[in-house]
Amino acid sequence: MNYYEILGVSPQASLLEIKNAYKKLAFRYHPDQNPNDAKAEEMFKKINEAYQTLSDAQKRHFYDVKLGFTQEINYSYYYQDYQKKQEAEQKVKVEILKNFFRKYQEEQKAEQKEIEKINKKTNFWIALALVLILLPAIYLTIQEKYQLREMYAQAQIYLRTYQLRKADSLVHLIRRKKPKDLDYLLLYVKVHFKMQDYKEVFRMLDNSYLIKSPDFRFYWAISRYKYQREHLAETIQVLQEVEKSGFRESDLYFERAMIKFSLNADSKSICQDLELALKMGEFRAAHYQFICP
Numbered sequence: 001m002n003y004y005e006i007l008g009v010s011p012q013a014s015l016l017e018i019k020n021a022y023k024k025l026a027f028r029y030h031p032d033q034n035p036n037d038a039k040a041e042e043m044f045k046k047i048n049e050a051y052q053t054l055s056d057a058q059k060r061h062f063y064d065v066k067l068g069f070t071q072e073i074n075y076s077y078y079y080q081d082y083q084k085k086q087e088a089e090q091k092v093k094v095e096i097l098k099n100f101f102r103k104y105q106e107e108q109k110a111e112q113k114e115i116e117k118i119n120k121k122t123n124f125w126i127a128l129a130l131v132l133i134l135l136p137a138i139y140l141t142i143q144e145k146y147q148l149r150e151m152y153a154q155a156q157i158y159l160r161t162y163q164l165r166k167a168d169s170l171v172h173l174i175r176r177k178k179p180k181d182l183d184y185l186l187l188y189v190k191v192h193f194k195m196q197d198y199k200e201v202f203r204m205l206d207n208s209y210l211i212k213s214p215d216f217r218f219y220w221a222i223s224r225y226k227y228q229r230e231h232l233a234e235t236i237q238v239l240q241e242v243e244k245s246g247f248r249e250s251d252l253y254f255e256r257a258m259i260k261f262s263l264n265a266d267s268k269s270i271c272q273d274l275e276l277a278l279k280m281g282e283f284r285a286a287h288y289q290f291i292c293p
Contacts, residue, residue: 257274
């Protein structure tokens, strides 16, 4: 009878199964449980001997070799060795993967830096090309803007000195380039107003949102009155509103004085407006001398 048969376990039994079998048999055949029983005592010795051998992995291995079924049985201690080898191999694989990914990340970072360098260079050359392409256009735009401002300033000088034809020529040139610019439009209105082209001024401003502005509203009201020869009282009211809003030009006081004169208003009020007009640059002083001797 071999040790496996003594303990009542199979050759494939685990260490736990061997321990459990030993405990049961040792308790059953213990001398204290079987006093003066020679067979029980002999069996107890065999049980101990079997357990001492099978509970030790090395002793069990040699015992199995002796019995001749080492190749047939996969014991737990072999599995433990196999498991350790597997764990060691797994660690090596994990380390290899870590090194691979670390190297891959480093290569990716290096590649990204290289791409960024290339992009910076590309962006620089693109920006430079755009500058070279746009520079002439920018220069022409700046030059045109400067020329327009110069023409605008010269037109204002012509307007102040009553060189109205010259002023009108310049304003037409300016408005061809900047038809929606309000400064240039206002100068156009002033020139045509001074030229007594009230129909054109009225045409430009009538039914326009521009007459909400005090400057444009003044020229619209006066041109409407002079073109249509009516709305005197309403025109006086508009001029008062314009004056309150901050519009202060000689034309306002001169035209208001003339309308007041047409309405036979108080001469003192008329002369006050004419005096203000003269102080602000109105050159038609003859009216003042005629009305306010």
